[in-house]
Amino acid sequence: MGFIDTIKERAKVDKQTIVLPETEDRRTYEAVATILKEGIANVVLVGSKDAVEEGSKGLDISGAVIVDPTTSEKTSTYIDKLVELRQSKGMTQEQAREILLSNYLYYGVMMVKLGDADGMVSGACHSTADTLRPCLQILKTKPGTKLVSAFFLMVVPDCEFGANGTFIFGDAGLEQNPDPEKLAAIAASSAESFKLLVQEEPIVAMLSHSTKGSAKHADVDKVVEATKIAKELYPNIEIDGELQLDAAIVPSVGQSKAPGSKVAGRANVLVFPDLDAGNIGYKLVQRLAKAEAYGPVTQGIAKPVNDLSRGCNADDIVGVVAITAVQAQAN
Ligand SMILES: CC(C)(COP(=O)(O)OP(=O)(O)OC[C@H]1O[C@@H](n2cnc3c(N)ncnc32)[C@H](O)[C@@H]1OP(=O)(O)O)[C@@H](O)C(=O)NCCC(=O)NCCS
Numbered sequence: 416m417g418f419i420d421t422i423k424e425r426a427k428v429d430k431q432t433i434v435l436p437e438t439e440d441r442r443t444y445e446a447v448a449t450i451l452k453e454g455i456a457n458v459v460l461v462g463s464k465d466a467v468e469e470g471s472k473g474l475d476i477s478g479a480v481i482v483d484p485t486t487s488e489k490t491s492t493y494i495d496k497l498v499e500l501r502q503s504k505g506m507t508q509e510q511a512r513e514i515l516l517s518n519y520l521y522y523g524v525m526m527v528k529l530g531d532a533d534g535m536v537s538g539a540c541h542s543t544a545d546t547l548r549p550c551l552q553i554l555k556t557k558p559g560t561k562l563v564s565a566f567f568l569m570v571v572p573d574c575e576f577g578a579n580g581t582f583i584f585g586d587a588g589l590e591q592n593p594d595p596e597k598l599a600a601i602a603a604s605s606a607e608s609f610k611l612l613v614q615e616e617p618i619v620a621m622l623s624h625s626t627k628g629s630a631k632h633a634d635v636d637k638v639v640e641a642t643k644i645a646k647e648l649y650p651n652i653e654i655d656g657e658l659q660l661d662a663a664i665v666p667s668v669g670q671s672k673a674p675g676s677k678v679a680g681r682a683n684v685l686v687f688p689d690l691d692a693g694n695i696g697y698k699l700v701q702r703l704a705k706a707e708a709y710g711p712v713t714q715g716i717a718k719p720v721n722d723l724s725r726g727c728n729a730d731d732i733v734g735v736v737a738i739t740a741v742q743a744q745a746n
Pocket residue numbers: 504543544545547548551552555556561562563564587588589590591694711
């Protein structure tokens with residue numbers, strides 16, 4: 416069974432409730448029809464009954480719960496809670512009402528915050544910044560974690576590298592220019608996510624344009640420092656750097672460029688030095704190698720709220736919902 420089919424089976428064992436707030440997007444309904452048919456999760460859609468009926472024409476989404484913020488009895492509780500959480504940032508009752516009635520992403524996050532749903536997926540028609548800002552503001556990092564970051568779960572066809580072609584690429588969605596401490600935290604969270612989702616031992620490569628001193632630059636120094644911090648803070652994780660991509664995943668190249676490294680040639684978790692590299696890298700592999708790309712999936716957050724690329728299709732949404740459900744089971 417492939418990666419995503421295994422995740423779907425795991426999701427079905429203990430069904431979670433996932434909010435999908437993008438009821439203006441047809442792909443949401445196509446995904447919901449599949450999620451319900453396959454029994455992957457319970458679904459809550461945020462929007463008016465009329466809009467949902469119109470948007471889902473021809474699809475069977477009868478098992479979904481529709482929550483309309485304008486009529487839901489929960490809305491006033493969410494307004495009060497949002498004010499309580501963001502008062503120190505100047506949030507008033509009027510502002511909270513305006514936000515929750517006009518921005519369904521905030522509404523969905525409040526449902527997750529108050530336990531009316533186990534997780535949320537959006538981003539098919541919202542930018543990553545607009546998708547992640549509400550959950551960063553409201554849900555915050557989980558205890559013991561320094562920052563929230565975002566990864567892609569990549570499944571590359573006909574690929575002998577990584578875990579039979581399965582990799583985590585982090586951070587490919589959120590932290591734009593992480594400093595060494597943040598890069599080390601991204602490495603640790605990515606290793607934990609790999610263990611949870613792929614159920615194999617993570618082998619983490621800190622990627623660079625240099626392998627073990629082959630190039631000199633401040634960008635290389637950053638990755639060297641991050642590797643040092645990660646090794647000190649997380650001695651149980653198999654981690655090494657700085658490594659070029661070929662040295663990280665191809666055994667023969669790893670052996671020649673980084674002899675003695677236990678990670679070189681075996682890595683299945685790839686930590687990119689910044690978001691330019693991570694985001695461009697995942698899209699290259701997705702589009703040119705025709706890999707499945709699920710994400711951006713957040714990690715280090717108190718409850719699972721996950722993003723999508725605006726270029727996603729309905730199957731990608733189904734996959735991210737299944738991943739979100741498995742994260743919620745572990746929460
Ligand atoms: C996600 C993102 C929008 C957050 O930045 P921002 O909008 O400027 O928001 P702020 O920096 O004001 O942060 C908002 C809140 O989130 C928190 N936050 C931001 N980044 C965080 C992180 N990595 N971990 C934990 N909390 C974080 C801040 O502490 C702040 O909390 P507060 O409002 O309670 O003080 C920004 O990092 C971003 O745009 N990233 C790139 C996303 C992107 O375009 N990716 C490419 C496509 S996938």
